Amino acid sequence: xxxxxxxxxxxxxxxxxxxxxxxxxxxxxxxxxxxxxxxxxxxxxxxxxxxxxxxxxxxxxxxxxxxxxxxxxxxxxxxxxxxxxxxxxxxxxxxxxxxxxxxxxxxxxxxxxxxxxxxxxxxxxxxxxxxxxxxxxxxxxxxxxxxxxxxxxxxxxxxxxxxxxxxxxxxxxxxxxxxxxxxxxxxxxxxxxxxxxxxxxxxxxxxxxxxxxxxxxxxxxxxxxxxxxxxxxxxxxxxxxxxxxxxxxxxxxxxxxxxxxxxxxxxxxxxxxxxxxxxxxxxxxxxxxxxxxxxxxxxxxxxxxxxxxxxxxxxxxxxxxxxxxxxxxxxxxxxxxxxxxxxxxxxxxxxxxxxxxxxxxxxxxxxxxxxxxxxxxxxxxxxxxxxxxxxxxxxxxxxxxxxxxxxxxxxxxxxxxxxxxxxxxxx
Amino acid sequence: xxxxxxxxxxxxxxxxxxxxxxxxxxxxxxxxxxxxxxxxxxxxxxxxxxxxxxxxxxxxxxxxxxxxxxxxxxxxxxxxxxxxxxxxxxxxxxxxxxxxxxxxxxxxxxxxxxxxxxxxxxxxxxxxxxxxxxxxxxxxxxxxxxxxxxxxxxxxxxxxxxxxxxxxxxxxxxxxxxxxxxxxxxxxxxxxxxxxxxxxxxxxxxxxxxxxxxxxxxxxxxxxxxxxxxxxxxxxxxxxxxxxxxxxxxxxxxxxxxxxxxxxxxxxxxxxxxxxxxxxxxxxxxxxxxxxxxxxxxxxx
Numbered sequence: 001x002x003x004x005x006x007x008x009x010x011x012x013x014x015x016x017x018x019x020x021x022x023x024x025x026x027x028x029x030x031x032x033x034x035x036x037x038x039x040x041x042x043x044x045x046x047x048x049x050x051x052x053x054x055x056x057x058x059x060x061x062x063x064x065x066x067x068x069x070x071x072x073x074x075x076x077x078x079x080x081x082x083x084x085x086x087x088x089x090x091x092x093x094x095x096x097x098x099x100x101x102x103x104x105x106x107x108x109x110x111x112x113x114x115x116x117x118x119x120x121x122x123x124x125x126x127x128x129x130x131x132x133x134x135x136x137x138x139x140x141x142x143x144x145x146x147x148x149x150x151x152x153x154x155x156x157x158x159x160x161x162x163x164x165x166x167x168x169x170x171x172x173x174x175x176x177x178x179x180x181x182x183x184x185x186x187x188x189x190x191x192x193x194x195x196x197x198x199x200x201x202x203x204x205x206x207x208x209x210x211x212x213x214x215x216x217x218x219x220x221x222x223x224x225x226x227x228x229x230x231x232x233x234x235x236x237x238x239x240x241x242x243x244x245x246x247x248x249x250x251x252x253x254x255x256x257x258x259x260x261x262x263x264x265x266x267x268x269x270x271x272x273x274x275x276x277x278x279x280x281x282x283x284x285x286x287x288x289x290x291x292x293x294x295x296x297x298x299x300x301x302x303x304x305x306x307x308x309x310x311x312x313x314x315x316x317x318x319x320x321x322x323x324x325x326x327x328x329x330x331x332x333x334x335x336x337x338x339x340x341x342x343x344x345x346x347x348x349x350x351x352x353x354x355x356x357x358x359x360x361x362x363x364x365x366x367x368x369x370x371x372x373x374x375x376x377x378x379x380x381x382x383x384x385x386x387x388x389x390x391x392x393x394x395x396x397x398x399x400x401x402x403x404x405x406x407x408x409x410x411x412x413x414x415x416x417x418x419x420x421x422x423x424x425x426x427x
Numbered sequence: 428x429x430x431x432x433x434x435x436x437x438x439x440x441x442x443x444x445x446x447x448x449x450x451x452x453x454x455x456x457x458x459x460x461x462x463x464x465x466x467x468x469x470x471x472x473x474x475x476x477x478x479x480x481x482x483x484x485x486x487x488x489x490x491x492x493x494x495x496x497x498x499x500x501x502x503x504x505x506x507x508x509x510x511x512x513x514x515x516x517x518x519x520x521x522x523x524x525x526x527x528x529x530x531x532x533x534x535x536x537x538x539x540x541x542x543x544x545x546x547x548x549x550x551x552x553x554x555x556x557x558x559x560x561x562x563x564x565x566x567x568x569x570x571x572x573x574x575x576x577x578x579x580x581x582x583x584x585x586x587x588x589x590x591x592x593x594x595x596x597x598x599x600x601x602x603x604x605x606x607x608x609x610x611x612x613x614x615x616x617x618x619x620x621x622x623x624x625x626x627x628x629x630x631x632x633x634x635x636x637x638x639x640x641x642x643x644x645x646x647x648x649x650x651x652x653x654x655x656x657x658x659x660x661x662x663x664x665x666x667x668x669x670x671x672x673x674x675x676x677x678x679x680x681x682x683x684x685x686x687x688x689x690x691x692x693x694x695x696x697x698x699x700x701x702x703x704x705x706x707x708x709x710x711x712x713x714x715x716x717x718x719x720x721x722x723x724x725x726x727x728x
Contacts, residue, residue: 059552220698264565
């Protein structure tokens with residue numbers, strides 16, 4: 001008996017060890033020098049970090065973000081910016097957090113130790129929140145291009161910003177739209193158990209109740225890596241909902257629509273920006289048709305330089321824009337411009353510069369409140385029609401949304417090919 | 428909870444469980460013969476799925492009928508996976524055969540990560556959609572809804588498992604495999620080429636893994652370089668639950684794990700699905716440390 005007991009114990013500990021080991025994997029960080037120019041005596045090197053999951057389930061989105069940041073840093077270097085008369089060379093340090101909160105704090109500390117002037121990222125809310133505490137302690141500004149959970153900016157940290165609207169706005173818009181726009185009488189909510197997914201579903205739940213809607217079931221997936229949703233969908237189907245709201249990413253949302261179809265679930269489907277991607281349509285194929293998704297920003301057509309950015313991105317990386325790369329580009333540009341404006345890499349001054357200025361990038365214009373959230377962040381609802389996302393309506397986002405795509409963005413007269421982020425004084 | 432939901436969950440559980448069982452066989456066969464947990468097996472499944480996907484698409488592009496393309500692709504995937512499996516054993520595990528048991532175990536984890544990274548380089552990080560060759564339109568049978576795809580998965584896995592049992596119990600190779608599992612040195616003295624038998628074991632396990640990979644990819648309509656990780660972990664759990672080293676154990680463990688996961692949802696919310704499954708595993712191991720079907724030495728292979 002003791003032998004077999006020992007074996008069982010060994011088996012369990014091996015399983016645990018394997019899980020831990022597998023969770024801890026990551027790619028070696030790569031140093032990216034955007035311009036290989038030899039360091040001139042008068043040159044100053046400013047390091048900027050970027051973190052996103054470039055391995056794991058949503059590596060495609062992480063790479064998308066990273067490319068956005070890369071393009072921005074390249075453009076910034078091409079502009080020949082100077083600080084105090086010295087030429088500045090920006091250097092992008094990319095790190096991979098594998099969408100794992102534990103790994104996020106490790107790489108955050110690594111970037112702090114590397115003395116970065118600012119951080120672009122992380123991609124997920126679940127990783128951005130723990131990492132933000134580390135950047136805050138070090139006094140380093142952080143701009144996330146895609147983490148939308150309200151908790152991130154509610155921690156009272158001075159240097160946390162985002163270039164997208166938060167989930168209070170987004171989840172709320174989804175909930176309201178499910179009741180009013182989709183005529184949902186019986187609504188089911190499913191989340192993926194991540195900070196992002198739960199945030200979306202929680203806010204949607206509040207909005208549904210406020211709009212007088214009826215929630216028939218609140219379910220959750222085992223984790224964000226789950227592939228089999230039949231069990232959960234069987235439970236949901238038994239409640240006969242007419243709308244299913246999903247808080248989660250495209251990697252699950254796409255196959256989920258397929259499994260809904262296979263299981264004969266007739267409900268309409270809606271989710272947040274995590275699934276409003278080209279990948280969702282690819283994965284869902286014809287089952288994705290008619291699904292709704294929101295983005296915490298303006299649609300490409302309404303972005304000040306959307307078409308131009310999408311075009312350049314495609315040419316440069318030979319890949320479609322997945323989701324957040326325009327917002328990552330803007331986040332990196334804001335960081336660069338704020339450093340130049342502050343004339344120093346001193347964290348407090350850069351944070352100040354981000355907060356007190358108004359920024360216009362390729363994806364929209366940005367102005368921050370005290371918490372670091374966007375003022376007037378726009379939410380756009382899309383629907384899949386003929387295998388493409390089509391904008392249905394934009395909620396909020398006063399400054400740029402009010403001005404249709406045709407109207408030129410303020411001070412956009414010279415419009416150089418490099419599409420730099422323009423900035424203007426607040427007053 | 429109504430009886431309709433229960434029936435549907437049983438069907439869901441059987442489909443997932445049969446895939447777990449097929450993958451679990453790969454773990455259990457290698458364990459039986461080498462006492463090594465081959466953590467790279469999940470990645471073999473992934474490679475099977477991705478290579479089948481590319482072969483299918485290529486064949487369909489040149490005008491081969493989809494059904495034939497799928498069959499050819501599965502065969503190709505089995506061959507590719509068998510080659511990868513045998514190479515892993517030759518390069519990574521054989522030199523460590525007499526090393527302390529921890530060394531090959533850590534190597535296995537290393538091989539798993541290595542294969543994932545290779546898959547990123549070869550296939551990329553994006554998701555690939557698996558063509559829908561076997562219909563996934565819902566078929567209503569009484570209260571339950573199934574798809575043709577799921578029916579094919581069930582039938583194929585039962586057929587493969589039966590075939591494997593026959594091979595191990597009724598053929599010369601099977602006898603040699605069982606002998607090697609029993610005692611490598613003595614089997615060697617009896618004129619059995621141990622290295623060849625171990626290579627064959629890896630080839631068969633990997634081939635079954637390839638089929639499981641294609642099943643998963645076609646059932647969920649997608650394939651991705653990361654798909655092998657969770658599946659591998661679940662299948663390993665199934666193998667341990669059933670009694671690792673034992674073929675019947677892997678099959679029973681797989682089916683039970685699938686059923687527990689899905690039927691368990693009647694009692695818990697979806698986010699507790701894995702917790703529920705692992706609690707059952709712990710309970711099984713407390714009361715039956717050797718697994719549900721105890722390791723019968725004569726049967727392990």
